[in-house]
Amino acid sequence: METVWLLASEEGGFGLNFDILETNLINLVIIIGVLVYFGSSFLGNILSERRSAIEAAIQGAEDRQKKAAAALVAQQKNLKEAQSQAEQIKAGAEENAQKARVALLAQAEKDVERMKASAQQDLVSQQDRVLRELKQRVTALALAKVETDLPGALTDSVQTKLVDQSIALLGGES
Secondary structure, three states: OHHHHHHHHHHOOOOOOOOHHHHOHHHHHHHHHHHHHHHHHHHHHHHHHHHHHHHHHHHHHHHHHHHHHHHHHHHHHHHHHHHHHHHHHHHHHHHHHHHHHHHHHHHHHHHHHHHHHHHHHHHHHHHHHHHHHHHHHHHHHHHHHHHHHHHHHOOHHHHHHHHHHHHHHHOOOO
């Protein structure tokens, strides 16, 4: 190329150099021919090996993809089963909680009724005790009043009349 440029610059124009040895055209043809003759089988082997490796890699990737898809399906199935079991457990827990709530409410109601009955019984016993104490107090006061008033009001005629009435009540008078 340099030669062509030199010729063009020296002679004042552009020209072609037809000297085959100087242009290396023969060398290029020989090198290309050798490369095609010997390199085609070498290059073909390398390319076929590379193609086989790529096909094996693709096949391996497809196999892994199929295995991954099968594993995904299995895991989705397991997830659905786990969700179903979780729902069953949740429903069972809610049912147990409802039963426990009903049982607690029933027990609380029984306890309230028992406490009411106990309070009522305590109230009745307190009323009985207060009435008994009140009767005892009234009786004691009445006896004290009678003991203080009776000696002055009990004369011989009143005593005789009381004895006669008592005998009449007993059925002793004919």
